[in-house]
Amino acid sequence: MILSPAWKGRKYAVLGLARTGRATVEALLAAGAEVTAWDSREDAREAFAGRVTLADPVETDLTGFEAVLVTPGVPLNTHPIKPHADKFGVPVIGDIELFAQAREHLPPHKVVGITGTNGKSTTTALTHHILKTAGVPTTMGGNIGLPILGQEPLPEGGVYVLELSSYQIDLTYSLDCDVAVLLNVTPDHLDRYESFEAYAAAKARLFEMNTIREDWGRVIVVDDPMAATIASRTDCVFDVGSKWLANQDPSHLSLQLHWPTLQGPHNAQNAAAAIQTCRSLGLDWTDINRGLRTFPGLPHRMERVGERAGVLYVNDSKATNTAAAAPALAAFEKIHWIVGGQAKEPGLGETEQHIGHVTAAYTIGEAGDAFADALAPHCPVSRCGTLDIAVHTAALAAKPGETVLLSPACASFDQFRDFEDRGDRFRALVHALADSEATP
Known part of the structure; x- marks a missing residue:
């Protein structure tokens, strides 16, 4: 404790x-x-x-x-x-502010704070994994894992890796991170903020609390327009978008091809942020590369839950807005897309640029009809209403080599307890398909 x-x-x-x-x-x-x-x-x-x-x-x-x-x-x-x-x-x-107050009484350590609308859970878990595989004492907390105050203090030289939502940043005033990371800022949680600009300002406060350190700094993925704007106003920035990653030495990085759970352009950004964070903490390329290769991935984020009759089933339930769903649509082709729930925004948003990858769509939840109307000009649509009907309908239609993807682009609270509950239900439905296939 x-x-x-x-x-x-x-x-x-x-x-x-x-x-x-x-x-x-x-x-x-x-x-x-x-x-x-x-x-x-x-x-x-x-x-x-x-x-x-x-x-x-x-x-x-x-x-x-x-x-x-x-x-x-x-x-x-x-x-x-x-x-x-x-x-x-x-x-x-909030509890993050209490942690900030307790830091002076902990063994010497460093803190990494990671925020962004999308990708922060993967980047936090990846950074933690790279540090752990390198033998660095580390733990993760904040918006992921166990509450930070309930964890045991790390020994000297440890690194606390914190995933921080805008809400958590709103509730802290003295969290001085050794490395602060901003991945992206896209419209989300606008019921809690008076405008998109106010939401972005909440994210930017993570940097405002920082003490500038020589050879340290802030890691920002500048492929995102709002993140780039914040970067332009911030000192000591490492810009690590997809171009940055492409310019690294491939003999050291081995590139994404060899990172099995980090596929897709969004994961290139997540990996770039984690790589620069770990470099700032003093890790060498060998340790970083080992962590990238062995990262197990996160449940409910482009999680491959099974294959049936040559069809891949992917659980991306954590994609609770269109910007979060877009990377999964970009990462696969010939997709049978299960989409819908409690919408956070109107329209298709960032998913629209990848509609060419969608073979058919299956809509569910409160926003099901709105998505069906928006998708009808682009692909065949089945208005399923519930997840079980959507999985069953997609399984009947999908052909070998195609992918059934749950990437709802919506919150889950209309029909499920949370996105984990939704993803667990999808996983169970897929496993039931496999079981029925095996039953004589």
Whole structure:
């Protein structure tokens, strides 16, 4: 558990007791803080009965409190906690800010912060994997893996690799990353920000908190227009787009051909960012190349879940907007595309440039009809409604050498708990196809 002696005897309020909130409360209690905590779920509150003061911070006199901690899922633009805390002059922060405060009490280490609309999970996991295979003590947290405060401190020389959403950046004020990475900024989460520019500014704050270090710096994939704009305003930048990767020495990199889980142009960008990050941390090409070759990939991100009758089935459920779905459409040909869910934006967005790869489309969820109407001029469309019907229909239509791709370009909350639940369901449906094929 990561702690700071500075928390001892101070008063904190914690709103939200899911995984991150629980880890935050446990760390504060272990450090000797006084904690007021709340969650709308009774079972979540009961887990802390007798250990904390159970009260809603929105209805609490916050005089004398050090901070209110909220989970990234609390919308600061609409939730009453922010104006309530402001009345008492109490900051609203997250667990990443507590980690930043605890850093001075940890063994000497470095922190990598990785943000971007798309690709940050892959880049975070890849950077962590390269470091780990090179023998560097490392862990990953933030928006991926276990809550950072619940993890054990790394020994001297360790590297904390943090995936950071814009929401998490909004809730920290002192996270000074040794290497900060911005992959891209495309329209997303606009229900939480007044404009696209405000969302981009939230991402850019990761750099604004940085101390400029000689021979260190910020890694930005400048193939993305907004990232390039932010790069133009930022000192000590390593520009690492696809052209940068193409200009590296192929005898060292062996190029993407030999990175089995990092195919497609988007993964070229993710790999470029991870490579430059690890170079900034002092790794040599041999160690970096070993990590690129052995990276296992992430579930739900262009995950090959099986092959049936010569047809490949790919789970890209994590593609929750059109910019995230476009790379998968670019990476495969003769695609039977399962698309739809809870739309974050109108139209086909960045997927439109790859429609030529789509043999047929199968629409699901709330946005199913809108996608069907948009795709009808380009390819045959089946309005399936649900994922099980879509998988079954696509399996009947697909021919050997073709790909059935779940890359929904939408959020999952209309029909599933989250994108993992959606991807798990797709995987189960594909495996059921294989089982039925094997049944005499």
